[in-house]
Amino acid sequence: MSSEQSFLSHARYGKDKVRVLRVVRDGSHHTVVEYYVTALLEGEVDTSYTEADNSVIVATDSIKNITYYLAKVSPHVANPERFALHLGTHLVAKYAHIHKAFITIQQLRWSRIPVDASGQTTPHAHSFYRDGDEKRVTQVEVDASGGKGDITAKVTSGIADLLVLKSTGSAFTNFIRDEYTTLVEVDDRIFSTSVDLSYSFAPISIKTPSNEDKLDFDVPQGSGGDVWDTEVFDRARKVTLEVFAQDESASVQATLYKMAQKIVAENAGVNSVTYTLPNKHYIPVNMDYIKIDNTTPAKAEVFMPIETPSGLISATISRKTG
Numbered sequence: 001m002s003s004e005q006s007f008l009s010h011a012r013y014g015k016d017k018v019r020v021l022r023v024v025r026d027g028s029h030h031t032v033v034e035y036y037v038t039a040l041l042e043g044e045v046d047t048s049y050t051e052a053d054n055s056v057i058v059a060t061d062s063i064k065n066i067t068y069y070l071a072k073v074s075p076h077v078a079n080p081e082r083f084a085l086h087l088g089t090h091l092v093a094k095y096a097h098i099h100k101a102f103i104t105i106q107q108l109r110w111s112r113i114p115v116d117a118s119g120q121t122t123p124h125a126h127s128f129y130r131d132g133d134e135k136r137v138t139q140v141e142v143d144a145s146g147g148k149g150d151i152t153a154k155v156t157s158g159i160a161d162l163l164v165l166k167s168t169g170s171a172f173t174n175f176i177r178d179e180y181t182t183l184v185e186v187d188d189r190i191f192s193t194s195v196d197l198s199y200s201f202a203p204i205s206i207k208t209p210s211n212e213d214k215l216d217f218d219v220p221q222g223s224g225g226d227v228w229d230t231e232v233f234d235r236a237r238k239v240t241l242e243v244f245a246q247d248e249s250a251s252v253q254a255t256l257y258k259m260a261q262k263i264v265a266e267n268a269g270v271n272s273v274t275y276t277l278p279n280k281h282y283i284p285v286n287m288d289y290i291k292i293d294n295t296t297p298a299k300a301e302v303f304m305p306i307e308t309p310s311g312l313i314s315a316t317i318s319r320k321t322g
């Protein structure tokens, strides 16, 4: 295809799924974090596509090496938001022609093993177990396109793959009935979903690293004062689980809305909340063949988990301004 017909309208590249485990030692008390890191760059790299000019490329292998180096030297490594901001800031500060860095971190769950010690259960100092498939996620966009002295960042964090199920306290009635409707109304059903949550913070300014190696990094203050605390994640997770458990759910939509509203209300630094919730169907098995009632809601005990299809319910709830 000739360049008269097309042009390069967007370019971004980097390393995906850099796996890293970091041990943080405090005497014999250790903390571990395990991450999947994605680090992508934008900037004056067009000629690498259009003219096979590799002289503008920071090799993705180098991006991986920088990720490991920062995991070794960053004092922020144990907090995914801060670590992502530090890595992104380093990348745009180090390379003059790189204007934006997009860092995504997925943190796997290593929880301390509870052990009995002199009659009390206590979390072990350096032994952990994989506590489910759930991930803490953060996506950070570090932007130096306004000049290296004017670095800003946007942070969106959340949860992925948090699988939950409740065996009652969920109904679904009053939906549209027409010639396409086969679903029966139920005042009692199983509600199960795999929570995908993200909450966005207001953009922040980052102090430009002033030292030679561009590793300086001051944690910026979020508008809510609490943006970089793990507390926001902890509160959002608690709200998700508690509202899911305690709501007399009229629908996935209505429960989602209550969760999101509460996260906005409890976290001054959060501007908007997005949930994406599959409705994972469990169908009561019809046992008419053996003359047993397993389908009226109060009698339904044996269910068939349906892998596909699922419903998929998503919404963004934003803080009102003004």
Ligand SMILES: O=c1[nH]c(=O)c2[nH]c(=O)[nH]c2[nH]1
Pocket (backbone or CB within 6 Å): 172, 183, 250, 251, 252, 253, 279, 311
């Ligand atoms: O909570 C629900 N929301 C829907 O939109 C829907 N649609 C459906 O078939 N079952 C459900 N359940």
